[in-house]
Amino acid sequence: MPDLSQESRAPAADNPRALDADVIVIGSGPAGMSAAIGVAKAGLKVIVLDMQPTPGGQIFRALESNLLARPSTDKLLNALGPTYLAGQALIEEFRSVAAIDYRPETTVWELRAEATVGWLRGNSAGYLRARQVVVANGAMERPMPFPGWTLPGVMTAGAVQTLLKAGRLQPDGRVVLVGTGPLILLLAEQLRRLGVRPSLIGRTDTIRDKLAAVGSIKLSAMAPLAKGFGWLSRLKLAGITMRTGVSDLTAYGRDKVESVSLSVAGRTIELPCDLLVVHDGIVPATDVAHCAGLAMEWLHDDTSWKPKTTEDGRAELAAGPSLTERPCAIWISGDARRIGGADAAIAHGRQVAACIVAELLGVSLRSELVKGASHVARTLSARPFIDKAFPRGIAAQLPEDSTIVCRCEELTAGDIRSAIHNGATDMNHLRGIMRCGMGPCQGRSCAVTVARLLAEDSGTASPSPFRARPPLRPLPLVALANLTGLDPDLAQIVSLEDKPVDGVEVHAHE
Amino acid sequence: MFIPVGAVEATITIYFNDQAITARTGETLAACLLRAEISAFRTTPVTGSARLPYCMIGHCFDCLVEVNGIGNRQACLQIVEDGMRVTTQQGVASIEWGV
Amino acid sequence: MNKRTDDVLIIGGGLQGCSIGLFLARSGWKVTLIDKGLPGRHASGVNAGGLRLLMRDVREYPLSIRAMEMWKDLGSIVGHEQALACEVQLGSSQIALALDDAEMKWVRDRHQKMMRRGYTSEEFIDAHELHQMLPGLADSALGGLISRGDGHANPASASQAFRRAAETAGVVIHERCAVKALDQYSSGRWAARTERGLIEANWVINCAGAWGSQVAASLGDELPMRVLALSMMVTARVKPFIEPVVIGIDRPLSFKQSAVGSLVIGGGISGKPCLDDGTSFTVMDRMASSAAATLEAFPVLAGVPVLRTWTGLEGATPDGVPYIGPSATHKGLWHVFGFCGHGFQLAPAVGETVAHSLISGSVHPLIEPFSTTRFTSSPSAQLQGQKQ
Secondary structure: OOOOOOOOOOOOOOOOOOOOOOEEEEOOOHHHHHHHHHHHHOOOOEEEEOOOOOOOOOOOOOHHHHHHOOOOOHHHHHHHOHHHHOOHHHHHHHHHOOOEEEEOOOEEEEEEOOOEEEEEEOOEEEEEEOOEEEEOOOEEEOOOOOOOOOOOOEEEHHHHHHHHHOOOEEEOOOEEEEEEOHHHHHHHHHHHHOOOOOOEEEEOOOHHHHHHHHHHOOHHHHHHHHHHHHHHHHHHHOOOOEEOOOEEEEEEOOOOOOEEEEEEOOEEEEEEOOEEEEEEOEEEOOHHHHHOOEOEEEEOOOOEEEEOEOOOOEEOEOOOOOOOOOOOOEEEOHHHOOOOOHHHHHHHHHHHHHHHHHHHHOOOOHHHHHHHHHHHHHHOOOHHHHHHHOOOOHHHOOOOOOOEEEOOOOEEHHHHHHHHHOOOOOHHHHHHHHOOOOOOOOOOOOHHHHHHHHHHHHOOOOOOOOOOOOOOOOEEHHHHHOOEOOOOOOOOOOEOOOOOOOOOOOOOOO | OEEEOOOOOOOEEEEEOOEEEEEOOOOEHHHHHHHOOOOOOEEOOOOOOEEOOOOOOOOOOOOEEEEOOEEEEEOOOOEOOOOOEEEEEEOOEOOOOOO | OOOOEEEEEEEOOOHHHHHHHHHHHHOOOOEEEEOOOOOOOOHHHHOOOEEOOOOOOHHHHHHHHHHHHHHHOHHHHHOHHHHHHOOOEEOOOEEEEEOOHHHHHHHHHHHHHHHHOOOOOEEEEEHHHHHHHOOOOOOOOOEEEEEOOOEEOOHHHHHHHHHHHHHHOOOEEEOOOOEEEEEEOOOOOEEEEEOOEEEEEEEEEEOOHHHHHHHHHHOOOOOOOEEEEEEEEEEEEEOOOOOOEEEOOOOOOEEEEOOOOEEEEOOOEEOEEEHHHOEEEOOHHHHHHHHHHHHHHOHHHOOOEEEEEEEEEEEEOOOOOOEEEEOOOOOOEEEEEOEOOOOOOOHHHHHHHHHHHHHHOOOOHHHHHHOOOOOOOOOOOOOOOOOO
16 A cells, blocks of 8 residues: 655755655556546646657647648548547647646656656656656557568558658558558558558458457447448448458568568468558557566467556556565556557546545545446457457467567577577576667567567466666666756665775785 | 658758758658658668668667767657758767767 | 585586686586576676776785786687687776876876886876877876776676586586585585585585675674675667776776677666575666766767666675685685675686685685685684595
8 A cells, every 4th residue: 555644745955755746647648648637637746758749649649730730731630530539638638737747758767666757858867756656658569570570661550650640641652551450450541541552451360350259249349340340341442452361471672671472362472562561459568567567467369468457557566576665656557558449548547547546635436436447347348359350460470580580689580599499598598698688679679579489499378578677768878977856765876996995905814 | 652641831951961851840850751751760780771660659769860969869759850960870879079 | 416425516606606616627626516596697697897907906916917817818718619709808908097186196106006016017097198099088087097908808608608618627517506505514524405405515615606695604604795786787889989998996987888889887886686586676876976977087978878777796895805715614615705896807717726725725825815704803713625
């Protein structure tokens, strides 16, 4: 249970462990905004940190500026559709709550379970402290290594959507879409509205997947289902070639993608390509949660990690020692907790806010929390169907030996397998000898695959991520040198000097 | 690979490898460079292979460029500024002397 | 496990333990080495890999000089191919920088002291030559000390190389094999109860690193030691610009540029050690001071980002030099630990001298300064080691 006593908010000079806020929210996507609004409206002080320059996360990225730029962005907004525009009210409300201290272009490079956050903005960095932290840093694309995936011109569906929203750019030339999941279908429909006609939409999912998923359909899933059918029929009407059950994707080219090949209905087809858009579902971005020493669980069917939380989103520490031994004060919400989409994120963010308010203000919000929980459950009810209807595709098989697994250090599956064969037995050992996970991305793109390759060899039921130490993201030396908000208990320098102890003349034999 | 959706209000200028490129206030460097049809943002330190953005959300670190002499900047998170000087990150980043 | 009576049981498979095992085995002794985890995974594998005479406590100098000769000839110790993998670089220099008057005074005093003792490898270097050797060095650098023959190697590879050489020479190594209890029979022979059964030996050598003091205490030997979680950070790769390793005097400054171009920055800062779990935490609050020291010396590095940090468990004695010597309370027991973050370079010579001591029956002169009883008040009961 977190300490409910009122901690002093005296300025740092008087009280070195002063809190900067009651709550820090990491991420200003739908979950983060919703949580911040809920907490601020109850009178608590909240700081929201986000890497982007404007709020909205990925799903509502650049919505504000696109709305402001109307009518020149009308064509774009019509193409992006109602799911994008739906974020307007939330963003406006987020902006309107004066008590929210929103800090954009701010990167989080450390999270401590006691609710301390290491932040970086430009060349300034420091620590912020609160009584609770909400981690709402969203999802990332599932890493899906295949031959040629590092070529210029190969991008994720999310990347193309971001270029639409934030870049106001649409694909041009010979475009091929390959993968599975609602996002790639939504993207295809958005592109269709802009007149972009991919040469092929190659879906790895099959009719059989859909039939197997039928048993998981709930009534509340009908609306998203209907939407999906709508996209599919419009794509079909437009005469855009779509194939299901594709596999064996390969991208070819020297300095950029020039062609792709895949297996379709037992035949290999090859087509010229200027832009290959791939997608194999999204998975929680676990870097921040893992850094804080929070308990993670490996989802075997999904081959991804997610943080262990209660339904309300309360996280727990993993077993073992922790840096400060203070109680865990972390909540996780939105796609960072489990993939659920915008509506689920908004509902859950509100739920987390209510839980935090109940705790910090000592009020009972029992009926609100019960209603909130069932609302969250409703927003997540389509997930079982979606997960079954769009199972992992390209990422389902482990890559061939010649396929790059670690994009940063350009290590192939064969390199990793060979190190495992030579006796490397755990993630950190592998990283130490092979450098996989040591590049700028610190394992974000390769950890899942490396873990699966280890499991392939040793049959481990639950692989663990690379040991995470701060900084989570690159931290300029000048920012570190001038770090603010140091913990007075921790900042005592404990060190060894290279300079020898002076004037000591000890004789072994007295 | 990418063309604008509608008109582009490009009122500022950045430089990529000394080539002047018009840019829209508030856009990411990555979007600006892709619109300008730049073929590689960086070459990798291990094999010298060309890379362009892959994820556009700050996770893959493939979009690294050197901005005003400082290397390892993610173009997908960097917002353009008038007069910004950007260069390809060739393999490893360089250190700008005399700054 | 087969029950055999060994000559020596070594506790701890880090660099020191493997080095000692290697030299003993080469002399025909039967050696078993046990490690509670994977050998070389703690301080041995994650230090900065410095090969330096520079700035050493004068008590370590003769041992370090001998070790340097051995690093130069590493192939004959661990085999040619293994030696190559260790990436030994000598002659690239280590430089200690004086950034203010107090440090400059210390430099001059040190230089004189060392010259008086006949050690000439540490040369005084003036600001002009410093700036020539170190591009980007701050104007505030006043001078320093340079040890031109110094350099660095790859610690993880070196740990593995010594381990493999030890095994090739006949040392039996058991991984993931912790000592549960250690008893000595009246005959003087030792019996170690381990996770893999009983091991008997005539000698026990405690090379348990950060756990060394704990192991010693369990046998009644008080060898005071602090446990530290020495932290390092590594930056993004930058174009090669600096060859020597640079260390500080009073400031927590220590860095080198790795073979792949990243800067490896140390400075002796400790994070939080968790000895019982064998883990440690980086404390970024403290790393700020080593970043600041790096930038004070090389302001041009301001924009270079730190990509990650790591920490390793290490032990530090009260006077900054290790324990290498026989136990005061037990026959047939040696303690070799507490290297204060700079044991890497010494390891080959530690192996050679400890092995020699056991075989000859008396403590080798090069390791006499590292008595295990130097902090106890009673006169040391120096036991003559004997092969039994």
